[in-house]
Amino acid sequence: MALKGKTAVVTGAALGIGKAITEILLQNGAKVTLLDINETAGKTLKEALNKQYGEERSLFFECNVESEEQIKAAFQSTVDTFRGIDIVCNNAGILNEKQWEKTVSVNVMGLIRVSYVALEYMNKLNGGKGGTVINVASVAGLTPVPACPVYTATKHAVVGFTRAMAAASSASGYGLRFNAVCPSLVKTDLIASLMDNLGQFSHLAYATQCSSVQRAMNPSEIAECVFELVTDKAKNGEILMKEASMKKYMTFPTLI
Ligand SMILES: NC(=O)C1=CN([C@@H]2O[C@H](COP(=O)(O)OP(=O)(O)OC[C@H]3O[C@@H](n4cnc5c(N)ncnc54)[C@H](O)[C@@H]3O)[C@@H](O)[C@H]2O)C=CC1
Ligand SMILES: CCCCCC(=O)/C=C/[C@H]1[C@H](O)CC(=O)[C@@H]1CCCCCCC(=O)O
Numbered sequence: 059m060a061l062k063g064k065t066a067v068v069t070g071a072a073l074g075i076g077k078a079i080t081e082i083l084l085q086n087g088a089k090v091t092l093l094d095i096n097e098t099a100g101k102t103l104k105e106a107l108n109k110q111y112g113e114e115r116s117l118f119f120e121c122n123v124e125s126e127e128q129i130k131a132a133f134q135s136t137v138d139t140f141r142g143i144d145i146v147c148n149n150a151g152i153l154n155e156k157q158w159e160k161t162v163s164v165n166v167m168g169l170i171r172v173s174y175v176a177l178e179y180m181n182k183l184n185g186g187k188g189g190t191v192i193n194v195a196s197v198a199g200l201t202p203v204p205a206c207p208v209y210t211a212t213k214h215a216v217v218g219f220t221r222a223m224a225a226a227s228s229a230s231g232y233g234l235r236f237n238a239v240c241p242s243l244v245k246t247d248l249i250a251s252l253m254d255n256l257g258q259f260s261h262l263a264y265a266t267q268c269s270s271v272q273r274a275m276n277p278s279e280i281a282e283c284v285f286e287l288v289t290d291k292a293k294n295g296e297i298l299m300k301e302a303s304m305k306k307y308m309t310f311p312t313l314i
Contacts, residue, residue, distance in 0.1 A: 060289050062087035065140040067133065069123050069172055070150030072099035074246030075194060078277035079147050082285050084111050088145065091136040093121035093129075123150045123168030129175045137179060144189040145288055146176040151194060151212075153248055155257030158208040165212035169193060170219060173236075181232045188233025192284050193220045195238045197299060200308065205256055205263040213240075217297055221310070224295030235294040237287040240308070242301040243274040273302040 070076040071092035104118040199213030224236040
C-alpha cells in the first residue's frame with residue numbers, strides 16, 4: 059500500500075492508458091479523481107471502481123482539459139472531498155492529424171493548463187505540500203513519426219515542458235517532481251482509430267510501421283512505469299521510454 063493516504067488526479071482516465079493508471083493507483087491505496095470528456099465511459103468505470111474499492115476511494119468529473127474553468131472546479135472538488143492532491147497524471151491526449159489544431163490544443167495546451175492549476179494547489183511556495191506530476195508523452199516525443207508530424211511536435215513539447223518544469227521546480231523550491239513516460243504502441247482506441255485520423259502524410263504510415271514497430275503493449279505496462287515514477291522520490295526531470303521489450307531512462311545533451 060505504497061500510496062495509502064495519497065490523492066491523485068488523472069486526466070483522460072475513463073479508457074485506455076488513463077484507466078490502467080487509475081487502477082494501479084487505487085490498487086496501491088491512493089484515492090483517485092478521474093477526469094474525462096467521455097461521460098458514459100467515466101461513469102461506467104466509476105461504478106465498477108465503487109464495487110471493487112468502495113465509493114469513497116474515487117471521484118469522476120466530466121472535464122475537458124481545454125477548459126480552465128472545468129479543471130479548476132474538478133481540482134477544488136477533489137481538495138474539498140479528499141483534503142489535498144499529491145499526484146497529477148496528465149494522460150489525456152489525442153492523435154488527429156486532420157484536426158491538427160485540436161491535437162495541439164489538447165496535447166500541449168491542455169497539459170500545460172492542468173499543470174499550472176496543479177501548481178496553484180501543490181506548490182510549496184503557495185502553501186501547498188508539494189507532490190508529483192507525471193506526463194504521458196510518447197516515443198513520438200523522442201523520434202520523428204513521419205506519418206504524424208503534428209502529434210510528433212506535441213509530444214516533443216510534452217518532453218520539453220516536463221524537463222523545464224522539473225528544473226524550475228528544483229531551482230525555485232516548488233516541492234514538485236515532474237517526470238514523463240514515453241510509450242511506443244499500446245493497445246487502445248487511439249491506435250484502433252489511427253488510420254482514420256492520419257492526414258496528408260498518411261501514405262507514410264504503412265512502410266514505417268512495418269519496419270520498426272514491436273508488439274503493441276497492454277495499458278497496464280505503461281501504468282507500471284507511471285507507478286515507478288510516482289513512488290521513486292529520486293526521480294525529477296526523467297523521461298522514461300517504454301517499448302514492449304525494454305524500458306530506458308533517456309539521456310539528453312547538456313548545453314552549458
Ligand atoms: N495508445 C498508444 O499507442 C499510445 C498513447 N500515448 C498517449 O497516451 C495517452 C492516452 O492515450 P490512449 O489511452 O491510447 O488513448 P484513448 O483514446 O484510448 O484514451 C484517451 C482518453 O482521453 C480522453 N480525452 C480525450 N480528449 C480529452 C480532453 N480534451 N479532456 C479530457 N479527456 C480527454 C478520452 O475520452 C479517453 O478516455 C495520450 O496522451 C496518448 O497520446 C502515448 C504513446 C502510445
Ligand atoms: C502513430 C503511429 C504511426 C505509425 C507509422 C509510423 O510512422 C511509425 C513510425 C515509427 C518510427 O519509425 C519509430 C517509431 O518508434 C515509430 C512507431 C511508434 C509510434 C508510436 C506512437 C504511439 C502513440 O504515441 O500513439
